[in-house]
Amino acid sequence: MQTEMFEVDPLSDNRKLYVRAAEALAAGALVGIPTETVYGLGADALNPEAVARVFEAKGRPSFDPLILHVHHGKEVDKYTAIPEELKELVHTLASKFWPGPLTMVLPKADIIPDIVTSGLPTVAVRVSAHPAMRGVAKALGRPVAAPSANTSGRPSCTTAADVMGDMEGKIDAVVDGGPCQVGVESTILDLTCTPPRLLRPGGLPLEALEEVVGPVAVDKAVTGRLKDGEQPKAPGMKYRHYAPKAPVTVVTGPAEASARTILQMVKPGDGVICFDEFAELFKEQEVECLGPSQDKRIQAQRVFDALRAFDSKDAAQIYAQCPDSQGLGLAISNRLKKAAGFKTIAAGQKRVV
Secondary structure, three states, X not given: OOOEEEEOOOOOOOHHHHHHHHHHHHOOOOEEEEOOOOEEEEEEXXXXXXXXXXXXXXXXXXXXXXXXXXXXXXXXXXXXXOOHHHHHHHHHHHHHHOOOOEEEEEEEOOOOOHHHHOOOOEEEEEOOOOHHHHHHHHHHOOOEEOOEOOOOOOOOOOOHHHHHHHHXXXXXXXXXXXXXXXXXXXXEEEOOOOOOEEEEOOOOOHHHHHHHHOOOEEOHHHOOOOOOOOOOOOOOOOOOOOOOOOOEEEXXXXXXXXXXXXXXXXOOOOEEEEEHHHHHHOOOOEEEEEEOOOOHHHHHHHHHHHHHHHHHOOOOOEEEEOOOOOOOHHHHHXXXXXXXXXXXXXXXXXXXX
């Protein structure tokens, strides 16, 4: 299969391009589509055969549910079965955070094929802030089922080139909408339980959600691995995820202390993901900079690029500095720890926990 590239023109409304991509989806094709968070691998969500191709192309486990992308907040009522008591909260969240990096988990409507939700009675829905994903969904007239456009277990894709690196020859087309502006996936909030539960930290900080909904429980999959036999309710909760080829160890704690700890453990030829201020410490290592230690927005944009970069290098192992869990730091640290299979060391120690 030859994968075609559709180039977004920043000076155009790109309506014809979005129609072209939508026509491909309607015919059962798979198309890589940018969002503000990461690139998604899109299929017509109401076509079970096309959705099955998503799992095949990614090598994705069938128990891992997909996210529906719709073009407008009003669409959520078509594809979910929102209980009356939740409607006000859902519409409040939609009006405040959509378009944007928030995914809501709600009871699904009967029209949604079971393959999309991995047999669960719930479905994850969001409205992307990227005009390409919204434009394609609008032109399609149906939701786009779109997990991240990477091979399962690999770091997510934040550029069209990343998508081609993982998916060329496996999918029909990629819409090149430029680099993603957020860089980590959407925040997933489960509204089917009380209190609402954070299933995945992402581009919308937990603190912003709590200002609207009050206390939010944090699922144990955010800070550790699910056990065998536990079914995930949202994408990427179950297995080692976002991982480069070399093993990763995450070092937590204050920035200067975590840099010193890595310096004590690292060997020549190892890899280091560190904040910009500490790059000069690691003269005998392959280094990827995560961004300034105080700028989590930049760190979120760079975290997957840093992990992916090591696949073209010969590092035997990788040590990564980790931000604190405030704001976007919760999402960044979650992605790093998942890449490491939750293998972490606290600054000042050498014992893996």
